[in-house]
Structures are given as C-alpha cells and as structure tokens.
Amino acid sequence: MRTITAPVVVTATDSRRLAEAEMLAAQLGLPFVAEADPADESCAALLQYSEQGLQLQQTARKRRPGPVWVDFVTGAAAHRRKYGGGSGQMIAKAVGIKGGVRPQVLDLTAGLGRDAFVLATLGCEVTLLERSPLIHALLADGLARAADDPEVADIVARMRLLPADSIDWLSRAEPDSQQVLYLDPMFPHSDKSALVKKEMSLFQAVVGEDSDDAPLLEAAWPVAEYRLVVKRPRKAPAIEGRPWSYQLIGKSTRYDIYTKKKLELGS
Incomplete structure (x- = not known):
C-alpha cells in the first residue's frame, strides 16, 4: 500500500461522527484530534467527517481551497x-x-x-x-x-x-x-x-x-x-x-x- 507522504490529521466537524473518525485514524495509523484548526501549520491536511461525508481539507494556507470529497449523487x-x-x-x-x-x-x-x-x-x-x-x-x-x-x-x-x-x-x-x-x-x-x-x-x-x-x-x-x-x-x-x-x-x-x-x- 502507498504511504501518506505528508502529515494528515483525522477529525470530525460533525460531532456525531467523532467515534467514527477516531476509528478511521486508528485504521490508517494517523493522529486523531476532536477539534482541529484548519490554519494549523503542523499538518498538510485534515481528513474530516462532515455532514456531507468524509473530506480531505488542505491546511496552513491563507487562501485554502475547499475540501476534496467523493460525491456520486449530486x-x-x-x-x-x-x-x-x-x-x-x-x-x-x-x-x-x-x-x-x-x-x-x-x-x-x-x-x-x-x-x-x-x-x-x-x-x-x-x-x-x-x-x-x-x-x-x-x-x-x-x-x-x-x-x-x-x-x-x-x-x-x-x-x-x-x-x-x-x-x-x-x-x-x-x-x-x-x-x-x-x-x-x-x-x-x-x-x-x-x-x-x-x-x-x-x-x-x-x-x-x-x-x-x-x-x-x-x-x-x-x-x-x-x-x-x-x-x-x-x-x-x-x-x-x-x-x-x-x-x-x-x-x-x-x-x-x-x-x-x-x-x-x-x-
């Protein structure tokens, strides 16, 4: 399997999915935090559960692009x-x-x-x-x-x-x-x-x-x-x-x- 080459933190903006986020972090061998700061320069991206689904959000940039996620429905x-x-x-x-x-x-x-x-x-x-x-x-x-x-x-x-x-x-x-x-x-x-x-x-x-x-x-x-x-x-x-x-x-x-x-x- 391919390794993750930059620091990624797993979290959830939807509080109902915190336990799911913690489980995913353990599966991927990534750190989990209950609350994450998108401006945090210590990581490259947040892998986060939102109300829309699992998203990858780039961090530590003044003009951060929106999250990347998979949507086959809309x-x-x-x-x-x-x-x-x-x-x-x-x-x-x-x-x-x-x-x-x-x-x-x-x-x-x-x-x-x-x-x-x-x-x-x-x-x-x-x-x-x-x-x-x-x-x-x-x-x-x-x-x-x-x-x-x-x-x-x-x-x-x-x-x-x-x-x-x-x-x-x-x-x-x-x-x-x-x-x-x-x-x-x-x-x-x-x-x-x-x-x-x-x-x-x-x-x-x-x-x-x-x-x-x-x-x-x-x-x-x-x-x-x-x-x-x-x-x-x-x-x-x-x-x-x-x-x-x-x-x-x-x-x-x-x-x-x-x-x-x-x-x-x-x-």
Missing part, C-alpha cells in the same frame, strides 16, 4: 449521468462499449472513482483498485453514501472497490483474466478547471505523484483479455515501453488503446 456526477452523452462518450468508445457490448473493466488507478462511475452508469461491471489508504477511504465513503440513494444505488452496485497496489494485484492474476484494463496514472493534468487543479495539488502534496506507470503498463498487459486503455492529457507523452494500437483524442484528454482481440456481444 453536482458534476449527477449532471454527467443525466446529460453526459451516454455510449457516445469518448471513454465509452475507448473501453469498447457499443451496441449491447458492456465489458467488465478493471480500473487500476481508481482515484476518486469518477471514470469508474461513468462506466458503471453505462452498464459495465467495474472493479476499482486504489493503493493509497487515504484516497481509498474517501472513495469508500462516497460509495457507501451513494448506495443509500435510490437514484444511483443500482449503479454503484456495479462498482467493487479493493484496497490494493495494482502491480502486486496483477502479479497474482491469471493471464487474460480481465476483459478490459483501465489506467489513468496521476499526471500534471492539462485540465485548467479549479476542481482538477485543487485535487491534483492536494493529492501530490499528501500522497505524491505516480512514478511507476511504465511497470504498471507492462504488468497489466498479460492480464488483459481484450484491451488495455490508458487515459492521458492530450499532449502528454505516451507511457514508455509498449506501443499503443490506436488513439482517441479529445480537446484536453487522449486515450491510448492497446488491443489484443475484438470485443463482441456475449464476450
């Missing part, structure tokens, strides 16, 4: 679920969704689960691997809250989250045992939105950047039955090593697709 996730373009989306084409084909997807770098949620919304069964205990906790909390919402409960039921280092997990997997593998390594993103900039800055400060994308690509290839999909910023270099088969290129995002055989209905 906001951007709800808008994309309703108006995102369905199977016409580039990510859908990248993983091979067409007609009645809905491949099973192994997401090797789950992060906050946004792409996995899109794929699950479109009908794919998605297994999510996340090696950072902190990010895993945020994602697990978001999935638990979404499971209680009648509008998205059936979607998140198609999402299975595992706390695992992907390279270790893949080393134990059988060859050709996963239909489609999906990889979106942490990379300085070309997306200029305040949300992405905030999340990238916070995660890079707390858990560091991904530096093993090439070994991950090589570990993933034997396990993929049909294809391996790598999401990149549009102008970013391809991952070194294996050459891609073809690309799908959008305004800010690109998908490098490594194919083995054609996905067909009933696969």
